Amino acid sequence: MQQLQRVAASFRDPGGFVFRQDGVVYRCINNVYAEDYAHLMSSGLYAKLADEGLMITHEEQNDHTLFSGMDGAHKILKPVQIPFISYPYEWCFGQLKDAALVTLKVAKSALDFDMVLKDAANRNVQFVNGKAQHIDTLSFERYSEGSPWLAYRQFCEHFLVPLTLMSNVDVRCNSWLMSFPDGFPLDLGAKILNLRQVFNPWLAIHIYMHAKLQSSTPEQKVKSAARKMSKREVQSLIESLEQAVSSSNFAIKQSTWSDYYTTNTYSETATKSKQRIVGDFVRKCQPKIVWDLGANDGGYARTANPDKTFFVSIEQDPVCVEQNYRQCAKNGETYILPLVGNISHPSPGLGWDNVEFDSLISRGPADCVLALGLIHHLVISNCAKLEQVSSLFKKIGKHVIVEFIPNDDQQVQRMLSNRWLRDNPYSYTQEQFENIFQNEFKILAAETIEDSQRRLYLLQGKC
Amino acid sequence: MNTISINVAFIVAFLTVLSIFPCDAKAYIDPGTGSLMLQYVSSGILLGLLSLKATVSHIRRVFQSSNFRIG
Numbered sequence: 001m002q003q004l005q006r007v008a009a010s011f012r013d014p015g016g017f018v019f020r021q022d023g024v025v026y027r028c029i030n031n032v033y034a035e036d037y038a039h040l041m042s043s044g045l046y047a048k049l050a051d052e053g054l055m056i057t058h059e060e061q062n063d064h065t066l067f068s069g070m071d072g073a074h075k076i077l078k079p080v081q082i083p084f085i086s087y088p089y090e091w092c093f094g095q096l097k098d099a100a101l102v103t104l105k106v107a108k109s110a111l112d113f114d115m116v117l118k119d120a121a122n123r124n125v126q127f128v129n130g131k132a133q134h135i136d137t138l139s140f141e142r143y144s145e146g147s148p149w150l151a152y153r154q155f156c157e158h159f160l161v162p163l164t165l166m167s168n169v170d171v172r173c174n175s176w177l178m179s180f181p182d183g184f185p186l187d188l189g190a191k192i193l194n195l196r197q198v199f200n201p202w203l204a205i206h207i208y209m210h211a212k213l214q215s216s217t218p219e220q221k222v223k224s225a226a227r228k229m230s231k232r233e234v235q236s237l238i239e240s241l242e243q244a245v246s247s248s249n250f251a252i253k254q255s256t257w258s259d260y261y262t263t264n265t266y267s268e269t270a271t272k273s274k275q276r277i278v279g280d281f282v283r284k285c286q287p288k289i290v291w292d293l294g295a296n297d298g299g300y301a302r303t304a305n306p307d308k309t310f311f312v313s314i315e316q317d318p319v320c321v322e323q324n325y326r327q328c329a330k331n332g333e334t335y336i337l338p339l340v341g342n343i344s345h346p347s348p349g350l351g352w353d354n355v356e357f358d359s360l361i362s363r364g365p366a367d368c369v370l371a372l373g374l375i376h377h378l379v380i381s382n383c384a385k386l387e388q389v390s391s392l393f394k395k396i397g398k399h400v401i402v403e404f405i406p407n408d409d410q411q412v413q414r415m416l417s418n419r420w421l422r423d424n425p426y427s428y429t430q431e432q433f434e435n436i437f438q439n440e441f442k443i444l445a446a447e448t449i450e451d452s453q454r455r456l457y458l459l460q461g462k463c
Numbered sequence: 464m465n466t467i468s469i470n471v472a473f474i475v476a477f478l479t480v481l482s483i484f485p486c487d488a489k490a491y492i493d494p495g496t497g498s499l500m501l502q503y504v505s506s507g508i509l510l511g512l513l514s515l516k517a518t519v520s521h522i523r524r525v526f527q528s529s530n531f532r533i534g
Contacts, residue, residue, distance in 0.1 A: 148499055148502040150495075152502060153497075205505055209501060209505070210497065210498065212497075213497030213498070214497035214498070215497070216497070217496045217500045218496070221496075222496045222503075225500055225503045226499070226503060227503055229502060229506055232510065233510055234506070236506060236509045237502060237505075237506050239513055243513075
């Protein structure tokens, strides 16, 4: 048995922590949290949240070897294992909105069982089988009659402000959460937002008035105004936040990549051939998890995935990711996780010691990576050498399905014509491409797409 | 009707609360104090707004029900 590895992100809460042992994730509940945990389980709250799919389920472990060397451990839980941890700055609008609504439903249910959600951080939600679920078992404490909701500001900064910015300013504002992993500052949000939002009563209270009071409320004044709040008042606060979140919307409009599949250069024959070959290659490497880079609206997770393998569909255009997410919800496609991301600027390690939020690369390697219609973008737009592309792919995937696009391809020529270049950076021949990738990979299979000059390779990383 | 009545009620409450807190306070600021204060002063307003909204919706539903349709 390997030594336990404490998850670096799990250090703030004295009630417990998360650790890994032999590749399995566990949660330790400390003695200090024993009474709250007992109330969570015995009151019926856990059962209700689990039944409604709002919170991740767990099993209590009786294996005492897990407790060895853990002072103050009360219980060890084995939660449902999440195949891929994603972060709020990688979510599209719909994902952040669903995560916000789940958090509020959990907070409301907790009050019904005389508990309170004390931690409303967006990172406490993950997408499990296509659904947003609260994952932090330690986020609850017994409700104390008369007290306000202490996670109120946190909810506004983690959910309401970024959602309102994405809805009213630009959907790309979500990436700002990378700069503010502990929540988007209320005053900054209020400055950026247009004044017309004041006429939405919920936003005016929870963002504008809230921001104003943050900067103008001395502690003494709070003490003099302190009073007991009824449970109904706390419930109404949460309900008003639900109204505010529900009123934020994002209408899908055309973006750079949103109509790619209807405007690309593939014939119908080529499209079908490509889907068949990719599907065959995916099946050959029998992956548990596939990362589809530059996934657009996630089409290949549907058309080239005969075994419904779990796909993380990563795309830089948040409009395409939104389309993908809505389609997943509509069709009940629980095996697809759409995410906003760009492999040329992958999510970095963030937070304390740069390890609280894992970088995209450190969340790999995936069993299989799809790089379809991608390398010419990396070489021409990002000035990467093919050797660098090969090296990056080796880091992130055990197998890689890569599409070689010849130099005279219409898309390559279109990209080159829009740039001033002394030399063509994408002047690789098929032979050069194969030689470069064979330094780090073994070619398991290769097939030319029908009615096209493009060629697909199934590569396996060399040990 | 629903939205207008809520907005009017809200604007009155909003201006009242803003007038209580001057902009030039320079005291030490605890990041959580504003949130606590807002809950103390606005939770009653929020409860009122939600009740008003529910009442208006109820009245609207009653008048839209078949019993009140003319002809």
